[in-house]
Amino acid sequence: MRWSSLFTPTLRDAPGDAEATSHKLLVRGGFIRPLHAGHYTYLPLGHRVRAKVIKIIQEEMNAIGGQEIMVPTMHPASIWQASGRWDSMGDVMFRVQDRHGSDNALGVTAEEIFATVGAELSSYKQLPQMWYQINTKFRDEARPKNGLLRVREFTMKDAYSFDIDEAGLDTSFDAQHQAYLKIFGRLDLEAIPVEASSGNMGGTDSVEFMVRADTGEDEVLICPNGDYAANIEKAISTLSTIEDEAGLAAPEKFATPNIRTIEALAKAGYAADRQIKTMVFVADGETVLALVRGDHQLNEQKLADATAANVVRPASSDEALAALGARPGSLGAVGVTDLRIMADPSLRGRRAMATGANEDDWHYRGVDVNRDIAVDEWVDLREVQAGEACVNCGAALGMVNTIESGHIFKLGRGYAEKFGAQVLDKNGKQVPVVMGSYGIGVDRAIATVVETHSDENGIIWPAAIAPYEVVITIVQMKDDDSVAAATELYNQLLSAGVDVLLDDRDARPGVKFADAELIGIPHRIGVGPRALAEGNVEYTPRATGDTELVAIGDIASRIQQAL
Numbered sequence: 001m002r003w004s005s006l007f008t009p010t011l012r013d014a015p016g017d018a019e020a021t022s023h024k025l026l027v028r029g030g031f032i033r034p035l036h037a038g039h040y041t042y043l044p045l046g047h048r049v050r051a052k053v054i055k056i057i058q059e060e061m062n063a064i065g066g067q068e069i070m071v072p073t074m075h076p077a078s079i080w081q082a083s084g085r086w087d088s089m090g091d092v093m094f095r096v097q098d099r100h101g102s103d104n105a106l107g108v109t110a111e112e113i114f115a116t117v118g119a120e121l122s123s124y125k126q127l128p129q130m131w132y133q134i135n136t137k138f139r140d141e142a143r144p145k146n147g148l149l150r151v152r153e154f155t156m157k158d159a160y161s162f163d164i165d166e167a168g169l170d171t172s173f174d175a176q177h178q179a180y181l182k183i184f185g186r187l188d189l190e191a192i193p194v195e196a197s198s199g200n201m202g203g204t205d206s207v208e209f210m211v212r213a214d215t216g217e218d219e220v221l222i223c224p225n226g227d228y229a230a231n232i233e234k235a236i237s238t239l240s241t242i243e244d245e246a247g248l249a250a251p252e253k254f255a256t257p258n259i260r261t262i263e264a265l266a267k268a269g270y271a272a273d274r275q276i277k278t279m280v281f282v283a284d285g286e287t288v289l290a291l292v293r294g295d296h297q298l299n300e301q302k303l304a305d306a307t308a309a310n311v312v313r314p315a316s317s318d319e320a321l322a323a324l325g326a327r328p329g330s331l332g333a334v335g336v337t338d339l340r341i342m343a344d345p346s347l348r349g350r351r352a353m354a355t356g357a358n359e360d361d362w363h364y365r366g367v368d369v370n371r372d373i374a375v376d377e378w379v380d381l382r383e384v385q386a387g388e389a390c391v392n393c394g395a396a397l398g399m400v401n402t403i404e405s406g407h408i409f410k411l412g413r414g415y416a417e418k419f420g421a422q423v424l425d426k427n428g429k430q431v432p433v434v435m436g437s438y439g440i441g442v443d444r445a446i447a448t449v450v451e452t453h454s455d456e457n458g459i460i461w462p463a464a465i466a467p468y469e470v471v472i473t474i475v476q477m478k479d480d481d482s483v484a485a486a487t488e489l490y491n492q493l494l495s496a497g498v499d500v501l502l503d504d505r506d507a508r509p510g511v512k513f514a515d516a517e518l519i520g521i522p523h524r525i526g527v528g529p530r531a532l533a534e535g536n537v538e539y540t541p542r543a544t545g546d547t548e549l550v551a552i553g554d555i556a557s558r559i560q561q562a563l
């Protein structure tokens, strides 16, 4: 490609609303342009990067037996209603009505759809199967931002495995896990596999692939000894035990005028770790009490996972009043028998605790949790903090910011049962297949590479996905010898199959070099009269920025070696 013909509108300044590095550089470099919030056009350079990322993903999927198919992006509501996710997807799913008034969804993911395709399977002899697509997905984000990192329309590779039993699923899941590590390796991303919440996917296990980045919005707890890593929505830790005093024979009510917070009650002499924090939630219409220790924070995703409800939300102050007779600040679970009570295990066996008395401005003290509170379920609800002890080795856990770059799920038989993906097993019995689901966002992968591969001058693409591997910069267009030598080298590299860009623009060398750095071409060859007089060109790898003179006869093989 000759740069004089290339459409890449580079900008001196980043858009005013851009915070993330990848947002700034991809727009400035002319890779992408917003159509409106969360929807981007890929210009030629961006499109080339995207195609290369997709090719890597396809190669790794095909290598583990994946077969590429494509399913529709617009789905009838009935399919999502059958799985229960028409409701649980909530506001993130775009919904459209056709002219007949029928509801449709724009796909956020496609478990339901692939399960209907799986209904074509008939025998265990056809298994395992692994199908994938690379297709557009939609997500109605509340606040699309950070360029390609949080968008409403994006390209995702989603793969689905079909096995006869759990052992088969384990094998498929592991094959995907290994393929993901290879994909991220080829993108030069260091992905940390972590235990994660399955959210509303259902199923048992899930693993997220998280890439460390300061701009990342996902928090991961990680052990410095390398034996534990988990998303904050799933992370656990070891707590030191607290010795309680004997306590009272029964809870005792005491007046707490204007004391409405854990901190205020702590000031009144009841340490936060001797308090019970009671929160009211509504899970699919059912009122649920969630209890954690006063000094702990509840993780709402953990609660949502534990309730297994489709939609979980905090109750309003009025709903709390209706359920318990008091407003937040004076709530408690002592004596409550008509509501589902879920409590974090750190409260188990605790005595001499303080908690709200369900009467504004009154609390109880001397509460014995096991004796006085009718806990229905002991479930992990607590959000782990940095510095707490690793469950495997006791070391202090660190908290790192990451970008979620991939997520794989063991789904089990749920979708297959609902959509008739059944086969005859060895004994001639009809059984639902066991499914797995595996996703990587293409656009987010591109943005994540930029987040982790840049400097003050621009992007530093890994050669595998760079829009062009080499740029030949003609330093002075009016020097005929330079133009001739550069063009010959250009043709030589082209015929050797190298992705090469010839900067033949009539512009100052400084502008050309700055543009080449901004768009991040890994290898730059400068052809100018001074070096050429000695039979040399200037070779500059983008990553180091160090320029050396190389004989013009050697540069092609030198580049091919580097690639």
Ligand SMILES: [Zn+2]
Binding pocket: 223, 224, 225, 226, 227, 228, 390, 391, 392, 393, 394, 395
């Ligand atoms: Zn550890």
